[in-house]
Amino acid sequence: MQSSIPDLFGIKIPLIQAGMVWNSGWRLASAVSNAGALGVIGSGSMYPEVLQYHLQQCKAHCSAPFAVNIPLLYPDIESHIETVIQHRVPIVITSAGNPATYTQRLKDAGIRVVHVVASAKFAEKAQKAGCDAVVAEGFEAGGHNGREETTSFVLIPLVKAAVDIPVIAAGGIATGQQMLAAMILGAEAVQIGTRFVCTPEASSHESFKDAVIQAGEGATQLSMKKTVPVRLLKNAFYHKIQAAEDAGADAKSLKEILGKGRAKKGMFEGDLEEGELEIGQVAALVHRIQPAAEVVAEIWREYNTLLDSIKKGA
C-alpha cells in the first residue's frame, strides 16, 4: 500500500487528525504530531488571538510538522490566513468554501494546501486551484457535510478516479481495519475525527466525550439539510430542530432555532440537551477514552498487523 503522504507532509504515518471546532487545540494537535501522525489545530472556533496562542503552544510542544484547518467561511478569514503564513505553518487544510480564493497565496508562502470535499466535482476544483491533496469526506463523517450524501465506500473511488493528487479518506474511520479498507479503495491516507475526540487531549467537555463513547448505532443523524447539513448526536436540540424540519420549516426558521453558540454550548460547555454535539457515525465503534499517542499507535499497529496477515495469506 503505497502512500506519498508521509513524504508530502514530512510525517511518519499516513494518518491525519481532523481539525474539529471546540475539540482540537494545541494539546491534541501536538500529541498527534509527536506520535508520528499529523496533528491539526481546528481554527474554526478560535478568535484570531486564540489561534496565535495555540500556534505558539503547538510549536513549543511539538517538533514534528502539524497543520491548521481553516473553514473558508470563517468571519475573520483574512486574519487567519495571515496568521498561518506569519507562523510558517507547514500544512493548511481548508474546508467549507472555494479553494480558488486562498490556495495560491498559501502556496506562495511555501505552505502545503489540502482542501476538504464531499464530491468528485469539488475535488477537481481543488486540484485546479493548485491543492496538494484532497480530503474526501463521506456522508458518515461528523460535523458539516455535503448535500449529496455520498458515502466513503462510493466517494473514495469516485474522487480517486477524478484527480491525480493524493486522496485522503475521511468519514467512518476509527480503526486500523477501516484505515486499510480506505487505502484499498484508493486513499493514500485517512483523516480521523471522532476517535480523537475520545482522548484526554481533546479540548471538549468531559460530558461530551462521555456521550460519544456511550453512543451506539443510530445515535447520530445528518440534520439541518435545508441550511448547512451537520451530523450530530440525537439529543433534545436535535429532536427539536428535526421535528421543525419534518414539519416543513424553512431555512430561516431553522437558523432561528439553531441560534448562535450551540456548538460551543454542547461540545465545549457540556450542555448535552441544548448543545449541538457534532460527531461521526463511527462513534458507535469507539468505546473508551485513550491518550492520543495511544490512539495513533493502536490504529497503525492494527493496520499493519492486518496487512501482514493478508500478505501471509491468512
Next chain:
Amino acid sequence: MQSSIPDLFGIKIPLIQAGMVWNSGWRLASAVSNAGALGVIGSGSMYPEVLQYHLQQCKAHCSAPFAVNIPLLYPDIESHIETVIQHRVPIVITSAGNPATYTQRLKDAGIRVVHVVASAKFAEKAQKAGCDAVVAEGFEAGGHNGREETTSFVLIPLVKAAVDIPVIAAGGIATGQQMLAAMILGAEAVQIGTRFVCTPEASSHESFKDAVIQAGEGATQLSMKKTVPVRLLKNAFYHKIQAAEDAGADAKSLKEILGKGRAKKGMFEGDLEEGELEIGQVAALVHRIQPAAEVVAEIWREYNTLLDSIKKGA
C-alpha cells in the same frame, strides 16, 4: 481472506446478486449462478404463479445453486414460502420483516436462510431466529433501506462484532476493489445489486438501465423517510414527493402521492419521469451494460488481482 460462504451455499465465488423487484428474474439469476456466484430471483414483484414459472425456468437453465429473495411483507407471503419449499430452492434470502416468523419452517425444509438487516440489533435477531448468515445493507444501497442510515463503512464492522454467523456486505459495492474493502471490514461475501441491473439479463426496461449507466454522483437519494425509506434516482417523481416531504407532508399524504405500481412503471415499463427508479449510490461508478457472467468474472478478477498485488507488497 477466508470465507465460509462458498461452502455454505455450494458456490465458487463469494458474490451474491441482489434480489431486486422488476430486475431479477430467472434469466439474471441463472446467468449469475452459472458463472459461479449466487444468482437470486427477486420474488417481491411476482405473483405466485409468476414465481413458479421463474423457478421452473431457472432450474431448466442452471445446474448450480440459486436463491430466492422474499420480502416478508409480501401480501401473499404464505404462497411464496410454500412455493420455495415445494421447489426445494436451496437458499432463501428474506428481507423487510421479522426473521423469527418463517426461518425455522424454511430450515426444517432443508433450506439455507439468510436475512437482510440494516443494523447490528436486527442482525442479532436474525442469528437468534436461526439464520445461516446475514446481509448487512448500508445506507448507500438501492431500494428499501433502514432508518438509521448507517453506511457500509460503519455497518460491516458493527454487524461483524454482533454476530457469529457470516456477514454478507451490501451497499456501495460494484467492483472487485470495493469487494476487497468489504472483506477487509469483516464481510465473508458481498451482495451486489446496481451493477447487475446493468446487464442484458436483467428484466428491467432498457430506458431504466440507460438511466442507471448515465447516473453520476449525487444522482440518487434516500427518500420517503416518513414512510418506508427508499433510495432512488432523482427524477420528476422523486422531486415531487421530496418537495411534499420537505414541506411537511405526513406519511399518509406521501403514500397517496406514491400510489400503486410506481416501481413497475419506472423500472419495468421505463417511465423515467413518473416511475420509481430504485438504485444504489454506486450507480455513479457503473458506466456500461455487460453480460452478467462478464460482470461476475470481472469483479472476481479485479478482486484477486488487487489481493495478489497486496500480497506481493506492491
